[in-house]
Amino acid sequence: MSEATTLSRRTLLKVSALAGGGFALSATMPMVARAVGAEASAPAELTAFVTIAPDNTVTIIGKNPEIGQGIKTSLPMIVAEELDADWDLVKIEMAETNMAKYGPQLAGGSFSTPMNWMPMRQTGATARAMLIAAAAQKWGVSAASLGTEPGKVVEKASGRSATYGELASLAATIPVPDPESLTLKDQADFRIIGRAIGGIDSPKIVRGEPIFGVDTQLPGMVYAAYERSPVFGATLKNADVEAAKAQPGVIDAFIVRGNGNAEELVDGVAVIASNWWLANRARSALKPEWDNGEWASHSTTGYAAKAKELMDGGKAAQVFGERGDMAGALASAAKVVTADYSYPFLAHAAMEPMNCTALMREDGVMEMWAPSQTPQGGLTSVAEYLGLPPEKVIVHITRMGGGFGRRLNNDYMVQVAAIAKEMPGTPVQLIWSREDDVRTDFYRPAGWHRLTASIDADGKMTGLKDHFVTFDLGESPFNPALMSPDTFPAKLMDNLLLEQDMLRTAIPMGALRAPNSNALAFVTQSFLDEVAHETGKDLPTLLMEIIEDAETEPTTMGFTGPTPGFNPNRVRAVTSKVMDMADWGKPVADGHALGFGYYWSHQGYFAEVVEVSLSDSNKVQVHNVWCAGDVGNQIINPFGALNQVEGSIIDGIGQALQLAVEVEGGAVKQSNFHNYPLPRMPMTPQIHVEWVKSDNSPTGLGEPALPPVIPALTNALFALTGKRVRSLPIDTSLFS
């Protein structure tokens, strides 16, 4: 057995021999761990990251949670590429939750791809170099005379070869080279990256095998339902626990005291039964009494009225962006355009309802099976709640039936921990009903904007003003309810005034796919379409004018590694591409019209064109969506990539047409799919996607295709009807 370690800037690697012969390369990612402030030194024990068995199978750890974005397949593809593995012999195993080993294990912000691109390549390249070194040693030739083909080392001159499996044991004795010293593959030579590869779990999914969090089954497991107040911010006075206990199948029922923080634990009553349906049904016997406090008077119509009052009142409480002389620009303007825009709260409605399984073990360890986008955050919250050191909480990452940002919050993890700690030795699976899910989410925040643009005598937009009404968290807006002063086109305006007022609410808010951008793209791109119309041009033309003198901003060191700044050339490229694709400017079918939208978010540039018509009953029909996207120089897995874009586009259309969460009496009115109507198959348009490759490292695709489709749709409706949609979801009575 030999062990050797090497440390580069990005990866710490260690080699060891497998028990039955074979090679194991362990890796940690100190750079990505350090980026979020985690301990960067080597943990005492490393887990094998890439193993090669004598039978030539290669096992690669999938380290980031899979929510349907394809990361469990795409990160190992990157390792396998540089390793030059035979993909058919690659197996993927899901990692446990461990920040020190793997850096951030998170599914959110489209971060996973940019953050792991280099470390994954280096890890694969290191293993390959060691296999080559092993063959060189075995055959007594120089490493330079050797190359690889999928799954084997080949001597170029003689053509003789040895499989990775045959070389694995010897490779385990080779010192680990410095990954920085290795030459990575030329992208033109990629054999795995860029290939359309099916999801690694897909065969299990079509057979109905248990792979999701809610499929977790443990011997002796019981099921829990959790009754909490529909009114946000309420506390529990009492409940008839005994009545619930008397219901069929019920094993126990007890009151759980929260800490008042919706992100962790709110007051409620746990009902435990041998079957979840029985537990859930017994909730109706609880007849709980709540203290709703001040929040029962809150409603979304109340917020909207207050927002209007604040915007009508003129000056806002805070200025968050200012440049030039906006008042002067308005005073000297030849034309002023002003309009109010708004958008509603939205729920995530991931297909797999929130759930989590927990076992308070006899040895004092809390073991959990968690469908969470942020399992590390969940682990910390649970440890803190239980007063346990983090090493006494084990979190297994399960596949998730969708996330969309909902599972960035881990309230269900703390909830089940609070229940399981009362039942040591018994595994407990907590499941939420769909009603629980829709009514106790972390919602995409609603928002209101009064926008004003100044236009000079030459038809040039000279300034932009926005009076924004949002929700606060102390001094500043709640993060997903925040508008950055850099929001396009604010940064490129000579005269600018961005100001805001903030409302108080107990409604929990959170990130929904393409947070901030999913709302702000609608507001800004629709308003720019108004300005374009007022100045007799189309939106692409106005967009090109706005970015005319814009310079490429420098690359900064961000959370995910180097992050390229705004680049106007990338805007030009996706815009002209999509105009070509959609035959923009050419006649369209009678009764149809096109609309355009562009947005840059999560490091991706997307321009989209939507073709709409109205049915006799004024139903909006989306026929075609053309989409040009730039997410760097490489599409890692075209299968998964296209699926993400198609899904984002339909998701955006659904939000625009029919989704809203309304609050009345402090509680959410919607409850299930009959009144929160997600898109269905007949709504699906033709979707045409093309990639614009730019000279940048690849970035994520879970989010950036969504924001522009909403304004592209509303702008198309304006082109068709002359009616401007300024509030979501689209009220079709506007068109009658």
Next chain:
Amino acid sequence: MAITVTINEETREIDAPGDMPLLWALRQELGMVGTKFGCGIGMCGACTVHLDGQAVRSCSLPLSAIGDKKVSTIEHLAQSEVGQALQQAWLDDDVMQCGYCQAGQLMSATALLNTNATPSDDEIDAAMQGNICRCACYKRIKTAIAQVSRKEDTANV
């Protein structure tokens, strides 16, 4: 009192109240978790199974209403030719994202092709509109169904 139900060609005794929906008996009494819970009110199709070959929502089907009708679930889908062809098409086209809805989608698609081997576009829409896919893989689901149906078409000529 135990209820007797035929599931995937096997006789199963289920010790549960008659008003328990089949979904929860499958998942938590029999440990067959391929059939999924999405809404509990017949609105999403995640829980779709076959009852004498017809697609039904198991979240809304009480055990007592099954009688001697035969239940078939996703775990048994590969036993039928059409089911197997659809499973393969799902893999060839890499239909799924999160995959959670797909058991229900496959069960609905199989029931459709069993009664109508060559559905039109609108007929596919109509048969599948009860199945929500939150990830919105609709385009691929439709393509995969159409592919299998075209193969059926040529096989029958």
